[in-house]
Amino acid sequence: AQTVTQSQPEMSVQEAETVTLSCTYDTSESDYYLFWYKQPPSRQMILVIRQEAYKQQNATENRFSVNFQKAAKSFSLKISDSQLGDAAMYFCAYRSARRWGKLQFGAGTQVVVTP
Amino acid sequence: DTGVSQDPRHKITKRGQNVTFRCDPISEHNRLYWYRQTLGQGPEFLTYFQNEAQLEKSRLLSDRFSAERPKGSFSTLEIQRTEQGDSAMYLCASSDSATNEKLFFGSGTQLSVL
Numbered sequence: 001a002q003t004v005t006q007s008q009p010e011m012s013v014q015e016a017e018t019v020t021l022s023c024t025y026d027t028s029e030s031d032y033y034l035f036w037y038k039q040p041p042s043r044q045m046i047l048v049i050r051q052e053a054y055k056q057q058n059a060t061e062n063r064f065s066v067n068f069q070k071a072a073k074s075f076s077l078k079i080s081d082s083q084l085g086d087a088a089m090y091f092c093a094y095r096s097a098r099r100w101g102k103l104q105f106g107a108g109t110q111v112v113v114t115p
Numbered sequence: 116d117t118g119v120s121q122d123p124r125h126k127i128t129k130r131g132q133n134v135t136f137r138c139d140p141i142s143e144h145n146r147l148y149w150y151r152q153t154l155g156q157g158p159e160f161l162t163y164f165q166n167e168a169q170l171e172k173s174r175l176l177s178d179r180f181s182a183e184r185p186k187g188s189f190s191t192l193e194i195q196r197t198e199q200g201d202s203a204m205y206l207c208a209s210s211d212s213a214t215n216e217k218l219f220f221g222s223g224t225q226l227s228v229l
Contacts (some may be wrong), residue, residue: 010143011188023164042222042224043204043222043223044220044221044223045206045208045218045220046220047217047218050217090160091157093157099171100146101146101148101160101163101165101170101171102160102163103148103150103158103160103218104160105157105158105159106157107155107156107157108155108156108157
């Protein structure tokens with residue numbers, strides 16, 4: 001069974017600074033997808049960024065980028081130039097390429113942005 | 116595109132009662148998912164549909180839970196004889212098969228069982 005671990009319950013960052021969220025996962029599969037989702041107080045889960053395991057290049061979406069280390073089964077998220085609107089719960093998630101319906105989420109990291 | 120809609124937003128019920136939640140996916144999406152999220156945890160997979168077919172059901176779903184998507188559009192999740200342990204947020208998401216890795220989530224239904 002796959003597991004996703006987020007070891008940081010909370011991270012604090014000042015506006016305009018950079019914060020990195022950690023995620024590790026366990027799988028025996030070689031083909032899969034990894035995601036970071038954001039959940040603000042409105043509770044709606046919003047996709048931040050995704051990474052296909054077969055791609056070596058790290059995904060980037062504006063101020064968000066990942067560091068994907070397949071051998072180490074590590075998938076960290078870097079938020080650059082942090083903004084107050086980035087404050088939310090961030091979840092790392094795994095999906096097997098064979099089972100498109102099921103996302104496996106970590107426990108989440110609360111990001112606090114201070115002015 | 117009005118997004119994924121869930122109704123109701125909040126539901127308070129007494130233990131032993133039945134409850135039903137509704138999810139309206141994005142109109143052109145043929146895939147629909149249900150997840151459950153308890154306080155301080157990430158969402159847990161419950162079940163998913165492609166069109167009207169329920170393709171997988173988690174072991175988390177006991178016999179008291181049933182989900183349907185009768186015409187491949189909206190879906191309902193029913194919990195019979197609710198227990199306090201059912202208290203959670205129930206999230207619905209949808210996607211289309213062309214871009215199945217991108218799920219669009221609703222804002223959830225918060226269930227409290229007293």
